[in-house]
Amino acid sequence: MRDSMLRKVGVEAHGVRMPVIRKGDNLVRMVAECLTDAAGSDYAPFTLRDRDVVGVTESLVARAQGNIVTQEEIAADVRDKVPEGDAAVAFPILSRNRFLSLFEGIVRGIRGHVHLFLSCPADEVGNHLIDPIEYLKRSPGMPECFDEAEYDARFGGYRHPFTGVDYVELYKSLDPQRITIHFTNNPLHILDFTPRIVMANIHHRHLYAQLLREKGASVVTLDQICTAPRSEGGGYNPEFGLLGSNYSRDGAVKLFPRDAALFARDLQQEILRLTGRKVETLVYGDGAFKDPVCGIWELADPVVSPGYTDGLKGTPSEVKFKMIADNAQGDAEEAVRSAIRSKPAANGKEAGLSEEKNALGTTPRRYTDLLGSLCDLVSGSGDRGTPVVHISGYFDSYIDG
Numbered sequence: 375m376r377d378s379m380l381r382k383v384g385v386e387a388h389g390v391r392m393p394v395i396r397k398g399d400n401l402v403r404m405v406a407e408c409l410t411d412a413a414g415s416d417y418a419p420f421t422l423r424d425r426d427v428v429g430v431t432e433s434l435v436a437r438a439q440g441n442i443v444t445q446e447e448i449a450a451d452v453r454d455k456v457p458e459g460d461a462a463v464a465f466p467i468l469s470r471n472r473f474l475s476l477f478e479g480i481v482r483g484i485r486g487h488v489h490l491f492l493s494c495p496a497d498e499v500g501n502h503l504i505d506p507i508e509y510l511k512r513s514p515g516m517p518e519c520f521d522e523a524e525y526d527a528r529f530g531g532y533r534h535p536f537t538g539v540d541y542v543e544l545y546k547s548l549d550p551q552r553i554t555i556h557f558t559n560n561p562l563h564i565l566d567f568t569p570r571i572v573m574a575n576i577h578h579r580h581l582y583a584q585l586l587r588e589k590g591a592s593v594v595t596l597d598q599i600c601t602a603p604r605s606e607g608g609g610y611n612p613e614f615g616l617l618g619s620n621y622s623r624d625g626a627v628k629l630f631p632r633d634a635a636l637f638a639r640d641l642q643q644e645i646l647r648l649t650g651r652k653v654e655t656l657v658y659g660d661g662a663f664k665d666p667v668c669g670i671w672e673l674a675d676p677v678v679s680p681g682y683t684d685g686l687k688g689t690p691s692e693v694k695f696k697m698i699a700d701n702a703q704g705d706a707e708e709a710v711r712s713a714i715r716s717k718p719a720a721n722g723k724e725a726g727l728s729e730e731k732n733a734l735g736t737t738p739r740r741y742t743d744l745l746g747s748l749c750d751l752v753s754g755s756g757d758r759g760t761p762v763v764h765i766s767g768y769f770d771s772y773i774d775g
Contacts, residue, residue: 385767389760397440406644427765429749432659434761435631445479447604452483460486466574468501468541500670504529519558617676634681656682661747678746689738
């Protein structure tokens, strides 16, 4: 019975190598051609099928667009959007690649003293600025918001175990006379120092901004900075602003790509033209997963996928294979197959937690978060040279031939 099953392989993912991409390259054409070349290559060939998925890393799209802004452009935009006077920069992540260049541009744009607020003992993605054991030992009796002197006395000199960087010292060094650092997890304490705030938090920015605006604060979030070009041909992102940006070169950052959904649709059509296959496509950034060793969340982008085709909307409709098999009375094979045949069809909507017993334990994650995370794991961020990922069999179930 088992040997009669037609398919022996389920989901497959292939990293596709690409040449170095430059500003102005026709990325849609290049990705489609490299994909078809890889499918037919002598080394590990694969078959393109309808409903396969093709992911392209956001960095590649942004580079082809030349979506880069300088620190001076950031500073100019901050001057336009943050009222004159002392201002706060609140709850950034601890990162040389992700935030240091942004912070330098923001500091240049603030016309007054800069109050930098850091969450503790770690930032929102898990980078510690205080040793977690020492924080538990020494935090009792500590005020909810404390200053640099209190930090130095209790925890000072902590270096990140992976980067070796003292981020308090690093951020302070950009302008020691103008930057004062505070430590708190309560955004309302910012108002004790200034009502003008640049909210640098990624995933809770709207919540914190709403809370502070209700108290009369003037709040600008990172996705509101550099939303339009400051110069001819300059970089910008109308949806995400500075969110999702990365260090590009000294004095400049590469933004999240613009028009990612349009790129995904164009790529889908080009692959259809070349191969006759209608695949689904997405642009992906950081995966939505947490490293179990260092405790850091990978997702420092505002979303996993900023653009994708319509077939990737919604969440999967699945049954819990192992639960059905564990509890089957009689023929477990038929019990599993019957449950899969009778499950509700995916409808392209974002579902809540299912009340169906057979779906218990199948967390309703979005297709784009699942597939984008898989793409990020396959491509990595090092020297593999595979910024395009082909996935087959993702939408198939156990009973599909």
